[in-house]
Amino acid sequence: MSRWHPLSTTVIACAALLVSGCATTTLQGRPVSVFSDPFSVAGMAATDGPTGLRDDAAAPSREVLGTDGSEIDELGVQAVSDVEEFWASAYGDAFGGEFTPVSEVHSWDSEEFDGAFCGSETFGLVNAGYCFDDETIGWDRGQLLPSLHSANGDMAVAMVLAHEYGHAVQHQADLVGPATPTLVGEQQADCLAGSYMRWVAEGNSPRFTLSTSEGLNNLLAAMIAFRDPLLNEDDPEAGADEHGSAFERVSAFQFGFTDGPASCAGIDSEEIEQRRGDLPVLLPGDETGELPVTEDSVRSVVDAMGTLFAPSDPPALTFDAVDCTDARMHPPVSYCPSSNTIVVDLPQLAEIGMPSEEDDGSGLASGDNTAYSILVSRYMQAVQREHGGVALDDAEAALRTACLTGVATAKMTDSVTTPDGNTIAITAGDVDEAVSGILLNGLVASDVNGDTVPSGFSRIDAFRVGVLGDADRCFKRFD
Known part of the structure; x- marks a missing residue:
């Protein structure tokens, strides 16, 4: 042979x-x-x-x-x-x-x-x-x-x-x-x-x-x-x-x-x-690992974030348009700091979360967590608001958001039971779906106005820092 x-x-x-x-x-x-330049790639412009x-x-x-x-x-x-x-x-x-x-x-x-x-x-x-x-x-x-x-x-x-x-x-x-x-x-x-x-x-x-x-x-x-x-x-x-x-x-x-x-x-x-680590590699049984994006599933994911991060002032969730005085709204999911509200355009988010019919595993990964990772990233901006002492509308905030989303992703390797009895957990393929979204549109790695940094390399690197670290590391690295 x-x-x-x-x-x-x-x-x-x-x-x-x-x-x-x-x-x-x-x-x-x-x-x-x-070392702290969000406009660099491994020290290069x-x-x-x-x-x-x-x-x-x-x-x-x-x-x-x-x-x-x-x-x-x-x-x-x-x-x-x-x-x-x-x-x-x-x-x-x-x-x-x-x-x-x-x-x-x-x-x-x-x-x-x-x-x-x-x-x-x-x-x-x-x-x-x-x-x-x-x-x-x-x-x-x-x-x-x-x-x-x-x-x-x-x-x-x-x-x-x-x-x-x-x-x-x-x-x-x-x-x-x-x-x-x-x-x-x-x-x-x-x-x-x-x-x-x-x-x-x-x-x-x-x-x-x-x-x-x-x-x-x-x-x-x-x-x-x-x-x-x-x-x-x-x-x-x-x-x-x-x-x-x-x-x-x-x-x-x-x-x-x-x-x-x-x-x-x-x-x-x-x-x-x-x-x-504990990131899943294989799907159990004959499951697809896909959770359709609905109003109920969005509420469950937001509730799971509340369970994992336990903010003293949890953000509100709305599916209606809002006027925000201190941030530019950017569908499919936005966060308004002044009212501490996560704003979801459900049809747009559901569309992003649909697996590609042509997806045979040889292109960019697409599926439910392409959408849910965006939702989680906006919750991470509420976490930053409560943490205090950091801006939410600059490049450091964009990468800090990606990093904290990585932290949340790793936390969800263990099933999270929400107050209404639902269970939320990531499955095999979810991390790849998040990485593809970070590279493709950058929303997970964007600031409160939906603005991202030019380098997909830097965006994915920030997400990985969070997956392999914790929230403190994100705040220290992207201060």
Whole structure:
């Protein structure tokens, strides 16, 4: 049997370029410090700009075996060449020793009978991978790379090949062995790909550029698309060949982007288990995990927040429009500080909470918690109002709101019984739905006026801080 690390065991179809589903305004401002700057991405300015292959890109340093000379193969070999240039400079400092490139680079067309890769026939092999046996990398130019490129641009192709090259690096650096769980190897490779993308974003690549706003947001959308499918506990595939949820894979990518390649060695089973905590991975029985958004369910979620956070002055809830003197209302859910009222536009919220009919687990996650996380985030603004001493209408407030929503999400891993006897709890897939919403429209990570910050990376990072921390940490980090 040949051993290789594929991108996935199924045909990949990625999320489309991000289009905001709700109207939000991007906050503008000037930072106080690199550590508290809501307009930065891991210490870099969050800026728009060109993303993709440079017009003056350096020539590729590798040749592709089996190529048809297509533009997509040219993009693939440019990506591999660029990743190798990164590791030639970064490997020694991160892992010691000298970096050795892969032996060969292969391309095939999964729609034609034109050969084999790593002992597998390439017909129908809609995939990319690293082969342990002969230390080669290859990709499908027929379906995989074109679909990646169509959905998320040049850098999605570069990211996938950076991930596959991550398997080569972890193999060379002895980060993994025969007994290493697939989940660990995959998230290490996500992390290593993130460290390469930081190098590109910093302007070091002679072939690619990456903006830290929309460019990076689209990469995160692709990461979410690569999540594991949502399974039930009794599914025969449950627990096998795990790559990780969207939350986990985006987190691993962010570790590499923020802390560099050496940090990726710290991803092991214990670290993943700690990061996963009590977050559910599988759905019980034959449940869907979806709670339709209704007036009753909205009241139950608000009541659950009251039980968990026990404010001395709980916010009122209304489904009618209100005049607010100190905040701009922004459907589907708004919070008015002056009257301490959460205002819900139920039809709009219910629409956001509907699972996509086309959702096959390969695009952005959508479902009930895309909506409920927005509702919870407005309750978290009431929590901030009661806490006192913090503004509710600036960029720090936007990220603090996301952070506190993460805290609330983690708290709901244990069932919450409301005063009227209903039970509220998050299920498998809910966190991914929240992360997708944070990236897509930013409302969970918005201030009291519904304004968010430009970087989806920063918004998701703030949410993760809350999931893995507590309210005190949110108030200290985003003061």
